[in-house]
Amino acid sequence: ASWVREIRRSATPRRPHGISVLITGASGFVGTHCSLALKKRGDGVVGLDNFNSYYDPSLKRSRQKLLSDHSILVIAGDINDSGLLAKLFDAYPFSHVLHLAAQAGVRYAAKNPQSYVTSNVGGLVSLFEAAAKSADPQPAIVWASSSSVYGLNSASPFSERHRTDRPASLYAATKKAGEAIAHTYNHIYGLSVTGLRFFTVYGPWGRPDMAYFFFTKSILAGKPITIFRTAQGGEVARDFTYIDDVVKGCLGALDTAEKSTGTAGGRKKTGAAQLRVYNLGNTSPVPVTKLVSILEALLGVKAKKNIVTMPSNGDVPFTHANVSLAAADFAYRPTTDLTSGLRKFVKWYVQYYGIKLKAAAAAAAASRKEAM
Ligand code: NAD
Numbered sequence: 001a002s003w004v005r006e007i008r009r010s011a012t013p014r015r016p017h018g019i020s021v022l023i024t025g026a027s028g029f030v031g032t033h034c035s036l037a038l039k040k041r042g043d044g045v046v047g048l049d050n051f052n053s054y055y056d057p058s059l060k061r062s063r064q065k066l067l068s069d070h071s072i073l074v075i076a077g078d079i080n081d082s083g084l085l086a087k088l089f090d091a092y093p094f095s096h097v098l099h100l101a102a103q104a105g106v107r108y109a110a111k112n113p114q115s116y117v118t119s120n121v122g123g124l125v126s127l128f129e130a131a132a133k134s135a136d137p138q139p140a141i142v143w144a145s146s147s148s149v150y151g152l153n154s155a156s157p158f159s160e161r162h163r164t165d166r167p168a169s170l171y172a173a174t175k176k177a178g179e180a181i182a183h184t185y186n187h188i189y190g191l192s193v194t195g196l197r198f199f200t201v202y203g204p205w206g207r208p209d210m211a212y213f214f215f216t217k218s219i220l221a222g223k224p225i226t227i228f229r230t231a232q233g234g235e236v237a238r239d240f241t242y243i244d245d246v247v248k249g250c251l252g253a254l255d256t257a258e259k260s261t262g263t264a265g266g267r268k269k270t271g272a273a274q275l276r277v278y279n280l281g282n283t284s285p286v287p288v289t290k291l292v293s294i295l296e297a298l299l300g301v302k303a304k305k306n307i308v309t310m311p312s313n314g315d316v317p318f319t320h321a322n323v324s325l326a327a328a329d330f331a332y333r334p335t336t337d338l339t340s341g342l343r344k345f346v347k348w349y350v351q352y353y354g355i356k357l358k359a360a361a362a363a364a365a366a367s368r369k370e371a372m
Contacts, residue, residue: 004091007046010073011092015042019254022094022139024048024127025101026074029207030144030198030246032063034098035072037247038254046092047074048084049101054108054115055208062352063205079123085130093135096254099127099143102175105209106148106314109170120174124181131260132189138260140192140274142253145179147199147239147281147319148172157322160197160277169314179277186275190261194253194274199281199321203243203341204348211288212240212342215295216349219303220360222367227288228310230317235287236310239319241280242336242344249280252330281321282334294339298346300361304368 011020021038025031026047035045047067051060064074077084079101088094103112103119124143131139150158151166167173182193202212218225228236253276261273296303310317326332350357 006073007075007088007091010071011044011046011094013042013044018043019095020044020092021096021098021254022046022048022088023098023100024079025099026067026072027051027060027064028100028104029203029205030201030243030250031098031100032067032205033203033243033247034100034250035067036070037251039070039072041251045072046088046094047072048077048079048088049074050078051076054103054105059205059208066205079127080118082126082130085127086134089130089135089139093137094139096257097127097131097139097141097143098250098254099124099141102144103171104207106169106171108209109314113170116170116174120171121177121181124178128181128185128191128193132185132191136262138189138191138262140194140254140257140260142194142196142250142257143178143182145195145197145277146172146175147197147279147321148316149176149179149197150319151316156318157283157320158279159322160279160325168316171314183275186273190273192258192260192274193276194257195277196249196253197277197279197321198246199239199241199279199319201241201243201246203345206243206345212291212295212345213349215292215303216299216346219295219299219301220355220364222301222304222364224304224306225292226306226308227292228315229307231309234317235289236315236317237285237287237319238291239281239283239285239321240291240338240341241282241321241334242341245282245334245336246280249278249326249330249332252326252332253278256330276329278326278329278332279321279323280326280332281319281323282336283321283323284337285318285320286338291338291342294342295346298343300357301364302368
């Protein structure tokens with residue numbers, strides 16, 4: 001009973017006409033920022049996260065502490081636990097679900113391929129089932145797909161109309177499967193579903209498995225970093241997107257999500273439920289070598305670089321978003337360039353890990369000299 005009380009407290013909006021959102025993956029990077037932004041607006045938020053150890057769980061705990069300091073409840077649990085999901089939808093009539101829980105990252109598939117299927121396909125189905133079946137009214141769902149669905153697409157910038165039938169990684173394949181499953185739940189159960197294809201998101205409280213994060217760590221430690229070139233010797237580039245821009249996109253998608261039409265006695269109610277997919281990127285790809293030179297300038301340390309040909313481990317050479325659809329439908333407009341975004345990341349990084357930048361830079365420079 002106190003569990004239900006806690007959920008209601010956290011889920012109830014504090015502003016008139018506010019929304020109430022169940023956020024899966026709430027202690028993840030994007031989930032933390034979205035939770036805080038919604039709460040700040042006066043919306044209700046309840047988080048769900050299984051705190052898995054794909055990367056440092058203490059970072060997830062710190063994010064949870066931050067959310068708890070803002071009166072946001074994060075429940076420890078798995079999206080594959082359909083009993084738990086049913087209880088959550090029973091405890092509160094959420095108007096929306098922001099589904100961010102997933103096995104992220106591309107390279108981990110070499111170690112644990114099944115984890116992608118379990119969370120990104122099995123978990124997604126379990127969540128869609130719970131939303132479609134046990135909740136009345138059904139919540140509108142907004143979920144994280146990925147720019148990786150464009151795979152080995154060569155037409156650029158990537159538009160939502162482009163082909164997505166050549167995923168380069170298991171991660172991409174499971175996100176593509178998610179988009180197909182979204183179509184099915186929309187068609188059969190009248191579920192309103194919006195998929196967001198994020199493009200390489202970075203910023204404070206970010207993910208230690210992503211390049212900008214582990215490059216920062218290695219550069220500060222005076223350790224070498226590996227930079228990939230394409231098989232043709234070209235630059236690898238990403239449409240790096242700052243977290244605040246992605247958060248604005250998520251809120252825009254939530255605010256324009258229509259209610260599900262739902263089913264009545266097994267039959268679909270009149271009217272087609274919404275089914276949408278949007279790119280959320282920055283629209284200006286930057287070579288990874290440029291990312292490194294920005295970090296070197298911000299940290300005051302030269303990186304030791306190993307430049308090697310990209311192995312075929314699932315990474316794609318290039319991403320570039322066309323965001324005109326999101327711009328038209330919810331005025332999405334990315335405003336943060338890579339240098340200002342990385343400056344905010346570095347500021348957070350040194351504070352979080354208690355690093356004195358000048359001393360660290362001097363030590364890294366000394367270790368560089370020793371190695372020479
Ligand atoms: P993240 O790993 O920081 O967050 C995901 C969270 O989900 C983690 O806290 C994890 O513990 C939780 N989780 C994983 N499996 C779960 C399960 N089965 N049950 C409950 N919780 C589970 O990743 P992120 O960068 O915040 O990404 C959020 C979403 O955006 C993911 O779906 C990811 O695939 C997608 N995405 C991210 C990026 C990016 O650049 N960050 C790019 C494209 C897509």
